[in-house]
Amino acid sequence: MAKSHKPIIWGLFxxxxxxxxxxxxxxxxxTGLAVPFHLISREAMSYDRVHAFASNPIGKLLLFVVIFLPxxxxxxxxxxxxxxxGLRQDIPIAVVxxxxxxVGTIMTISALLKM
Amino acid sequence: MMGRKPYIREVSKTTWWLKHPRYMNYMLREVTxxxxxxxxxxxxxxxxxxxxxxxxxxxxxxxxxxxxxxxMHIVFLVFAVIHTTTWFNVTxxxxxxxxxxxxxxxxxxxxxxxxxxxxxxxxxxxxxxx
Numbered sequence: 464m465a466k467s468h469k470p471i472i473w474g475l476f477x478x479x480x481x482x483x484x485x486x487x488x489x490x491x492x493x494t495g496l497a498v499p500f501h502l503i504s505r506e507a508m509s510y511d512r513v514h515a516f517a518s519n520p521i522g523k524l525l526l527f528v529v530i531f532l533p534x535x536x537x538x539x540x541x542x543x544x545x546x547x548x549g550l551r552q553d554i555p556i557a558v559v560x561x562x563x564x565x566v567g568t569i570m571t572i573s574a575l576l577k578m
Numbered sequence: 579m580m581g582r583k584p585y586i587r588e589v590s591k592t593t594w595w596l597k598h599p600r601y602m603n604y605m606l607r608e609v610t611x612x613x614x615x616x617x618x619x620x621x622x623x624x625x626x627x628x629x630x631x632x633x634x635x636x637x638x639x640x641x642x643x644x645x646x647x648x649x650m651h652i653v654f655l656v657f658a659v660i661h662t663t664t665w666f667n668v669t670x671x672x673x674x675x676x677x678x679x680x681x682x683x684x685x686x687x688x689x690x691x692x693x694x695x696x697x698x699x700x701x702x703x704x705x706x707x708x
Contacts, residue, residue: 477672483614484665484691488658489699491617493706494624495651499643503707508639510632517628530621537615544608549591567622574629 472539479536486529517578527575531568538564607664613657620650666691 627634670684
């Protein structure tokens with residue numbers, strides 16, 4: 464059988480879709496809405512506390528998984544969605560989306576490794 | 579050679595999904611990826627600022643108090659929840675499960691995902707808020 468890169472992309476799409484389904488809503492709450500709406504205190508999201516979380520190996524791994532998988536899920540699904548909206552330049556669209564996801568992944572890894 | 583002109587239905591490549599509620603539901607489900615992607619970019623920005631230092635992180639948190647950031651995050655949240663519910667609702671088709679020879683009922687598979695979602699969300703909020 465001919466080798467294909469499809470299973471990798473598909474695995475990232477499915478795994479990312481599942482991780483996103485479970486954690487993205489609560490992540491949006493925590494990082495974007497809980498502090499302004501006083502659901503959690505501003506101190507809970509203080510530099511010292513969040514930095515300590517990102518410095519811990521388990522915290523690092525958790526942050527990596529909940530960021531990189533949804534990024535690849537979104538990139539792959541947006542590629543298909545672009546087609547559904549009548550954009551038929553699949554290759555340039557795929558390149559832009561996957562490169563964006565790759566840059567985001569590399570930024571996340573390098574930021575997490577510095578903490 | 580074709581004996582007669584074949585019938586080709588005219589379908590718009592850009593607006594076909596407006597023709598039927600089922601197509602609109604499909605598109606609503608698929609466009610959630612745009613908002614998951616945009617929020618993920620915000621999250622990456624947050625991690626990047628955290629790595630830059632205290633001042634950069636404080637700027638990021640201060641920004642979340644702005645009207646546009648609150649509006650953006652509410653939109654992200656709405657689409658993220660649509661993603662979650664539509665994703666969970668197809669799990670019996672995407673990964674059918676069996677107990678022995680008996681297929682697990684759809685409601686059990688979907689219900690387990692929703693229960694897990696509630697547990698994960700509540701735990702995450704409790705840990706984040708101390």
